[in-house]
Amino acid sequence: MQNAVFKRAPLLIGSALSLAILASPVANADPVLVGPQNNPTGIDGLVVDGTTYNVTFTTDPTKLNTFVHGTALSSDANAALANALNALGVTELGPTVTPEGYLADVDNSLSLFQGPACFGFFDSFVNIPCPANGWLTTDDGGSWTLGNNGSEYVVAADFTTVPEPLSLTLFGTGLAGVIAMRRRRKIDSQ
Numbered sequence: 001m002q003n004a005v006f007k008r009a010p011l012l013i014g015s016a017l018s019l020a021i022l023a024s025p026v027a028n029a030d031p032v033l034v035g036p037q038n039n040p041t042g043i044d045g046l047v048v049d050g051t052t053y054n055v056t057f058t059t060d061p062t063k064l065n066t067f068v069h070g071t072a073l074s075s076d077a078n079a080a081l082a083n084a085l086n087a088l089g090v091t092e093l094g095p096t097v098t099p100e101g102y103l104a105d106v107d108n109s110l111s112l113f114q115g116p117a118c119f120g121f122f123d124s125f126v127n128i129p130c131p132a133n134g135w136l137t138t139d140d141g142g143s144w145t146l147g148n149n150g151s152e153y154v155v156a157a158d159f160t161t162v163p164e165p166l167s168l169t170l171f172g173t174g175l176a177g178v179i180a181m182r183r184r185r186k187i188d189s190q
Contacts, residue, residue: 031084038092043084046159048077053159055081057093057104059147066159069107069114077106078137081157082116085135092130093155100151102130108146108156113138115157 035041042056056063067074081104093102101119117138120130146154 031088033088033090037089039094040088040090043081043088045162046080046084048080048159049073052162053077054162056158056160057155058158059094059155063156063158064108066157067107069109069112074107074114077157077159078115081106082135082137085116085118090135092153094148094153101153103152103154104135104157105146105154106157106159108158113154 029045031046032044033040034044040057042054044054046053046055067077085104093104101117103113103117104115105113106115115138116135118130118135146156148154
């Protein structure tokens with residue numbers, strides 16, 4: 001009976017460690033802004049439907065179609081990005097220009113815009129930072145091009161999946177448990 005407990009010890013320790021990691025704040029970390037609030041280059045650790053993405057803001061027209069326009073995943077990414085922009089206090093997406101609004105295109109389709117947007121009002125004396133009332137989740141049927149498009153500054157939000165530390169830790173813990181159990185069996189058989 002005592003041997004059975006010792007044989008299962010690595011498995012029990014691994015399970016306990018996995019539960020501790022799942023309960024830790026690392027598992028549900030908040031998104032982190034990359035760059036300043038008035039000209040960010042991206043957002044790290046944005047979770048959309050259980051998948052973690054690093055988002056890079058770019059005006060490069062070759063960064064296309066992270067998501068398919070009009071799909072549930074595209075809409076969820078759109079909402080997650082708008083929430084993150086508000087929570088992180090982002091006021092601008094590009095260099096100091098005076099557009100009426102900033103647009104972050106999550107599906108980068110160039111023809112059907114889907115993404116968060118904010119609109120401010122500018123005159124020659126006062127530049128009111130956008131957003132005055134927060135980033136808005138929008139799905140506009142207009143035709144956009146990447147870059148400064150007249151009075152709107154449009155950027156592509158390029159979403160790249162990243163391996164979650166939690167998944168890697170769980171995998172490593174399980175692997176360590178399996179190795180420990182095999183080693184223990186080998187010793188017992190000798």
